[in-house]
Amino acid sequence: MADGSVVGEAVTEALSGFIRTDPDFWLNVLLPAVGQGLLVTLLLILCVAPLGILIGILVAICRVYAPKPFSFLAKLYVIFFRGCPLLVLLFILYFGLPSIGILLEGFTAAVIGFVLCNSAYNSEYIRGALQSIKSGQMIAARSLGMTKKQAILHIIIPQAMRRAIPGVSNEFIYLIKYTSLAYFVTVVEMTMAAKMIAMHYLAFIEAFGLVALFYLALVSLATFGTNKLEKKLAIPGLTAVKVKDPPFRLKKGTKEPRKIK
């Protein structure tokens, strides 16, 4: 259509001052590279998230129910991997370990580092949830003849995990974002792909803008999904969802309190 092309040309012209508008660059260079990076990012998330939750549960159970030496070890684990910046942890794994004879590939180092960090944070949320389950639950389970192990597995965990969902899903969203740190250990995920294209073609706005959009989309999707999951698994009375209106809003013409006549 003539109209459409005129508008299209005008838009192209207006944009060309800021960003590249040739479709060849977008379709054949930037999108494939960032798309490949996206796949690697997704693969990282897929490898890390289940392990992070599983180890998080184990560490939390250790901290709450295990005898002293084990709970202390679990505590040390949490202190170290929460206190140490993830980036430093990645450097230790990738640059430090070779000096004692362990050579890790970038991807492996990233997965191990992310799992350690993710599980330490998850364990804190899960520990809080475990401790929030009233002790009567355990006593009731034991009095029904369950062993401690059975009680934890079938009575405590299903309740506690529901309460831990907000925290753990928050951590999942953090995970999506900090997969970008794999950039530092030479994994070609989205950020690295974008940086390489940006440097090579001097296309910083385009590359980082596109990657930013991808991350925002991933995070928004994850937020939506985890909210749905939380609602779906909610049990009335166990996990209360509280929604409250803010006390008041400023409106036009209500700067002064209304006079009472």
Place this chain on the structure above:
Amino acid sequence: MLESLTVVTDSLGYLLGGVLVTLELVSAALLLGFILGILLVVGQVYGPKPVRGFVAVYVWFFRGLPNLILLFLFYFVFLPTLPVFLIAVIVLGMRSAAYQSQIFRGVIENLSEGQTLAARSLGMTNWQTIKHIIIPQTLRLALPSWANEYPVLLTDSAVASAIGVTELLTRTGFRVAATGNAMALYLACAVIFILLNYGGMLLIQKIEERIRIPGFGNNECDQI
């Protein structure tokens, strides 16, 4: 083993210089995030619709993007002429503001409505109510969750080495390049970060005890 130890002790002075830069970066970002965060939350809870929309987009943007991407965006695209330290402060600060505003919002929305009604019935305007009644209570109640911003910013600040801020991690990297002892130096770096982390937490706990009003608030701050 002994060799590693001497490498670490030799580098310690140089690394402590990096600690200073890290602490400057973190405190500047915390302050910027605090001021912006309060402005954002007042806008979000009490502001007119366009302001609320703006804050929502701001928070979505800064919470949705990785630190690294934000740093690259500001370094290469938005503010390419500023010194890297300033860019790092701005990015970490604006990001922290988004998180801090949500901490404050959670508290404000849980304040009893009676506070507002009482203030209004005493003849205060909306702004006076916010300034003298809502904000002071919010800050006290928010302190336990707000304290978590410090370790978050501290660990995030390491990423600023990507744009060349010579903080602790960057300096450790320099020492690694000079001595070749990566394991010992990066472990030392990790230990310093953990010490900073817990030192700061203790300090914040002290402040918390100091400004606590007996009978006001809850004991939730005791369980993290």
